[in-house]
Amino acid sequence: MVQQRGTAVHEQFVEVAPGIRLWTEQRGPVDAPALLLVMGAQASGVGWPEPLVDALTAHHRVIRYDHRDTGRSTWPFEDRPYRVTDLAADAVAVLDGLGVERAHVVGLSLGGMLVQLLLADHPDRLLSATLMGTCALSTVPYTRPDGSAVPVDALPGIAPEVLEMWARPVVDHGEAAEIERRIAHWRVLDGGRLPFDEAFFRDLERRVVAHTGHHRVGTAHGRADDGGMLRTEELARNAVPTLVVCAPAEPVFPPPHPQHLAQAVRGARLVEVEGMGHALPPAVHRPLAAAILAHTGAVALAR
DSSP, rough: OOOEEEEEEEEEEEEEETTTEEEEEEESSTTTTTEEEEOOOOOGGGSSSSHHHHHHHTEEEEEEEOTTSSSSSSSTTTTTTTTTTHHHHHHHHHHHTTOSSSSSEEEEEEEHHHHHHHHOOOOOEEEEOOOOOOOOOOOOEEOTTTSSSGGGGGGGOHHHHHHHHHHSSOOOOOOHHHHHHHHHHHHHHHSSSSSOOOOHHHHHHHHHHHHHHOOOOOOHHHHOOOOOOOHHHHHHTTTTTTEEEEEEOOOOSSHHHHHHHHHHHHOEEEEETTOOOSSHHHHHHHHOOOOOOOHHHHHHOOO
């Protein structure tokens, strides 16, 4: 147990499969409802910004964790390849390992897809879900406000500048150069509607490297088998209170992807965070925390 910014923080490793351990962190009142944060591809749990995590502890025992092949968790992919769906099973195993029966769950990017898998396959473990920066695991067409239908494969794709950056080979020129590369990546993902906070993202990536213990770039999640992820019918039957965060500057899954997601997941509500892209800069921490807490609070009142 350590103390961080006046809040008790408990770090623990959870074994999710034989020989595979995931780093976890719990912060906030131990008797408060659990809230599990699920990060995106190749992103460790430390990628959830400290101020956002701290804001959520006002009403929750907040849990964040490192996926396989990130941070302090086991990096097994080269010897033991796994499927993307296994990463969703890991989230359930984290809850099991920490003794959490049901939790509010928040997912970003790939994490939003993993949370959809939990909605479909393990709804009994969720108190609520919040999805952001992701696309629907559904083949249901998007219905425009005028009533016309748009097939899923006709929805907007990833912004060209993002694709161009992702296509560049990553060459190891040392830790300092790697941090600068990551900052440039965040600048593109941020979306351009808010002033880019370079100092914030530099500090974030320095903490990620320090937490991980090295600056090597993982590629396992991009190479993992992503078959068997569609959950069209299950999401259409969803009964878990779900919030979809719309990021108007999103360059990876731009609008109307959030609107489509809110249609594909039965009963989902949509809320927009002004200026937000595919990143979590300081300007979005307060409105995002407020939206999440309003959602989980409404669920608590309804129970």
